[in-house]
Amino acid sequence: MGFGWGDLIKPVTDLASKVLPDRAAKDAAAAEAAKRRDEIEAALHQKQLDRIAQADSYEAAWNLANAQAAATSWKDEFWTIVLSVPLVMAFIPFMVKYVVAGFAALEQTPQWYRYFVGVAISAAFGFQQANKVWSWIKAP
Numbered sequence: 001m002g003f004g005w006g007d008l009i010k011p012v013t014d015l016a017s018k019v020l021p022d023r024a025a026k027d028a029a030a031a032e033a034a035k036r037r038d039e040i041e042a043a044l045h046q047k048q049l050d051r052i053a054q055a056d057s058y059e060a061a062w063n064l065a066n067a068q069a070a071a072t073s074w075k076d077e078f079w080t081i082v083l084s085v086p087l088v089m090a091f092i093p094f095m096v097k098y099v100v101a102g103f104a105a106l107e108q109t110p111q112w113y114r115y116f117v118g119v120a121i122s123a124a125f126g127f128q129q130a131n132k133v134w135s136w137i138k139a140p
Contacts, residue, residue, distance in 0.1 A: 075124035083121075 086102065089095040106114070 075120075079121050079124045 086099045089099045
């Protein structure tokens with residue numbers, strides 16, 4: 001019996017048959033893991049979109065409820081008068097000092113009280129309009 005090419009190639013092919021299937025399995029596992037990551041990212045993205053849509057529908061429902069209540073409510077008229085009084089008084093010279101003193105007194109009230117007044121006004125005029133006003137105030 002002599003030494004042939006088959007004897008030389010057999011150890012190489014045996015080694016290759018052990019290494020290559022492992023490499024193929026690792027590649028398949030990596031591809032599967034990447035696919036799962038993509039699916040998770042897509043699911044998280046969809047969840048965020050759903051939350052945004054739900055928030056928009058809650059805001060729309062809030063505005064609709066306020067619009068329906070406004071037909072029988074006097075709150076918006078009350079706050080319109082309250083907010084207009086200092087405006088009118090500011091144009092009457094002898095009343096200006098009272099307007100300035102009134103706003104200075106309001107600055108001394110607790111912050112929680114001012115927040116509650118803001119919430120009451122927001123409820124009367126509608127959340128969306130109050131949101132617009134705050135964005136105008138905060139704009140540079």
